[in-house]
Every structure is written in structure tokens, then in C-alpha cells.
Amino acid sequence: MGADYTFYPTTNVLESKEETEFRSEVRQWVLEKVYPEADRVEHEKLFPRHLFKEMGDRGYLRVLFPKSIGGTEKGIKYGIILADEISWCMRALTAALDCSIFCSIPIMRFGSEEQIKKYLPGIISGESIGAIGMTEPGAGSDLIGSMRTVAKKDANGDYIINGEKRFITNGSEADIISLWALTDTSVAGHVGMSCFIVEKDFEGLEIVRDFNLMGVYGLKNTYMRLNNLKVPKKNLLGKEGMGTKILLDELDSERTLAAAGSCGLARRAIEIAAQHANKRVQFKKPIRYFEKISFDIADMAIKLEAARNLTYQAACTIDAGLDASKIGAIAKVFASDIAFECTHKALQMCGGLGYMKGEWDEASGKYLLPNGSQAYVTERIFRGARLSSIVAGTNEILRYLIQREVFNEMQLRKPAESDNWGD
Ligand SMILES: Cc1cc2nc3c(=O)[nH]c(=O)nc-3n(C[C@H](O)[C@H](O)[C@H](O)COP(=O)(O)OP(=O)(O)OC[C@H]3O[C@@H](n4cnc5c(N)ncnc54)[C@H](O)[C@@H]3O)c2cc1C
Incomplete structure (x- = not known):
């Protein structure tokens, strides 16, 4: 910079x-x-x-x-x-x-x-x-229906938890983990799930290793095993069976904050793209004066502003104490989609320079190009933005939830038979 x-x-x-x-x-x-x-x-x-x-x-x-x-x-x-x-x-x-x-x-x-x-x-x-321990090898999008981690009470009423958790952000660094497990396997997951506060030193918590990520370097994302993990009964959050309620309550904030993170990435992308397009001359003029480039800048701005407004709307809804499940999901899906699009466009607009990571220079603590200038971070933010459509509910699952809300809100039930004409 x-x-x-x-x-x-x-x-x-x-x-x-x-x-x-x-x-x-x-x-x-x-x-x-x-x-x-x-x-x-x-x-x-x-x-x-x-x-x-x-x-x-x-x-x-x-x-x-x-x-x-x-x-x-x-x-x-x-x-x-x-x-x-x-x-x-x-x-x-x-x-x-x-x-x-x-x-x-x-x-x-x-x-x-x-x-x-x-x-x-x-x-x-x-x-x-802190970290949140939900996802398991067998339970990703279908977290509630496929969870296998089980918490059983011992003679003292404390819990012994067995299972696995993967993709847990901060897992190897966390001091505490809000961790979900089934306390009743005889009923459906949404009523049999509970949430526990697990401290890093609790006996039976095995941090196996961190994953090697495509981007967002510095983030620790962990696979862990719960081998007779001992959790005192006082570390049950709420009551047994409240796991789903606790999970759903947290998700609106999670999605809204995720949307904001995507807006930050998209903003960086438009800044790099506009400045590069303004200074790079080809065919005797700055490339910003070519229609395709200028329209791409316009599209980035349109989408970024829309994403920011949706994110604000979701945040205001949560702060007002209202149900933000639909708007939170909309903000997250839109912002992550456009962050990917904007970072992709920025990389393309910077041409070959957009693809260069630069050489690490220990003295300056920067990635430098052969002439000593600092490399653009376009490839980094592109890789970073790619993550956003997977976490906090994949964009496919969120689209499913959004459309379900639309039909519910409009009270459109499945018809008994096909209506083949207009109004
Ligand atoms: C870097 C990173 C950090 C993460 N951090 C955490 C964390 O801190 N805590 C935590 O608990 N989890 C975390 N996760 C896990 C994340 O929430 C899951 O990866 C995500 O929910 C998807 O689950 P999955 O990977 O098992 O994919 P799957 O559920 O197997 O899905 C695979 C694909 O199928 C699609 N799909 C699945 N079902 C449907 C359907 N019904 N209709 C249409 N498409 C469908 C999905 O959208 C996806 O594209 C993290 C993941 C990553 C990559």
C-alpha cells in the first residue's frame, strides 16, 4: 500500500x-x-x-x-x-x-x-x-440430523462426551469451546442436542491437528477428538435439549458478522482495482477508460453498496431484538457472493500483477515484486473470499432457508392440484 x-x-x-x-x-x-x-x-x-x-x-x-x-x-x-x-x-x-x-x-x-x-x-x-464446536466428519450441512457426538451422564451427573469435531476455527488456540453433543439419542437431533462449555484443559480433549487451508492464512482450523471428555455438569449451557435453540439463536449474529467480513474484502478489492485501472496505461490511455473496465468498477460498487446495506439491515434487525433469520441469511449469501466476484474482478483487472504473490522480504516484512514495490494482495483476498460461501451455513443451505421463509411468509402452501391459468 x-x-x-x-x-x-x-x-x-x-x-x-x-x-x-x-x-x-x-x-x-x-x-x-x-x-x-x-x-x-x-x-x-x-x-x-x-x-x-x-x-x-x-x-x-x-x-x-x-x-x-x-x-x-x-x-x-x-x-x-x-x-x-x-x-x-x-x-x-x-x-x-x-x-x-x-x-x-x-x-x-x-x-x-x-x-x-x-x-x-x-x-x-x-x-x-473461544471456538464453536459443531461440525463433525459426518455432520456438516445436516448438522442437527447427523450429529454423532454423544454426551452421557456419569454417576455424579457430570458428562462424558465422545465423538469428533472437525473444521473448528480457533480449535487449537481456544481457551474455551462452546460444543454441541447429543444428550438424548432416542429422539430426533433437534430435541436431543445440548451445548456445553469445554475448557482446553479438560481431560479427554484431543487436539489432533490443524488443517492446511487454501487461504486465510493465520487462521487455525482444527480436527479434534473427544475421548471420554469429562465435562462437569455445571458446564452444561442452559438445560439439556436446548442445543438447537442455542445454535439457532447464535446463527443470525454469525451470518451478519460474516457478511460484514465479506464487505471488507470486497471494499479492498474495489480500492485496488480502481487505483490500478487509474494508473495503468495501455493503448495510450489508463485502462479505466475502456468500457469493460469501467463497467466492472461500476458493478463492484453497486454490489458492494447493496451488500453493505443488507448487512446493516441485518444488524439493525438483531439490535432491535427482531427475528433476523431471513435477512441475516440474505446478507451473508449476497455479501459472500459479491466478495468473491469483486476479488475475482480485481485480480483480473490487475492482469499479471493481480496473480503475483510477491517474494517474501524479511527486512520489510512484506511481499515484494522484483522492482522492490509491494505486491498487490489480490490473490490473497481472492482466496480469502472463497471461504465465505462455505462457512456460517453454505450459501446453498442458506438459499434453501431463504426460499422457505418466502413461501412461509406469503402463506403459500403446497396446492392440492395444479392451477394451469393466471389470476
Ligand atoms: C475454514 C473453515 C472454518 C470453519 N469453522 C467452523 C467452526 O468454527 N465451527 C464449526 O462447527 N464448523 C466450522 N466449519 C465447518 C463449516 O460450517 C462446514 O464446512 C459447512 O457447514 C459445510 O459442511 P461440510 O463441509 O460438511 O459440507 P457438506 O455439508 O458435505 O456439503 C457439501 C456441499 O453440498 C451442499 N449441500 C449439502 N446439502 C445440500 C442440500 N440439501 N441442498 C443443496 N446443497 C447441499 C453444500 O452446500 C456443499 O456445497 C468451518 C469450515 C471451514 C472450511
């Missing part, structure tokens, strides 16, 4: 003055502390744990939590600002942060006073990191 780098505006009438000030503050921090480390995190696949502590010290992690436990209760709109600004330059940090937050939301909403006091202050201060 050269000294003359310019930003795509983030002005939006849905953002209050106070929220815009928060965005400016976060951006300043991102530019001073996160951006300088982004290439090293990518190169060394370094988990950015120390940045959690920084965020905690600055009070950024307090925004979603109630005042009674040291939060500022600012709401998910502040969360999306954080996710958007950080994702702009370090997708791994946003993804790790999101999962730490998703781990703590169930504790905040369903935890006992003791659980809240024990586990949430560490998350808010950035000293603890």
Missing part, C-alpha cells in the same frame, strides 16, 4: 455519527497495528493472538456484551464495523474474532451467572479465545 493509497468511502446513512467515529478509530488502529503485520501473518501462518489482547485493551471486544459484565452494549452494528475494517486487511483475524464471539454469545444469552462471570471477562479482555 503506497503513500498515495486512497480508500473507497464507507459513508452510509444507516451508520450514526457515533458509529462512524468508532469506525474511524478502528481504522486508525488497523492501519497502525494490523496492516503492518498482515503480510507476516500470511507468510508465517501466524495466529494473531496478540491482536486479540490489543482489541481487548482498546475496549473493542466490549461492544457486544452487557454492561453488567464490563461490556458497553453497543450492539451488533459495532461488531460489523469491526469485522468490516479488520477483514479489509487481515481476514484471519476477523474469522478468528468472529468465532470467539460466536462462542461467547451462547454463554451470554443462555449461561448461568457463574458461567458468565467465569468465562466472558476473558473474552472481553482479549485474554481468552
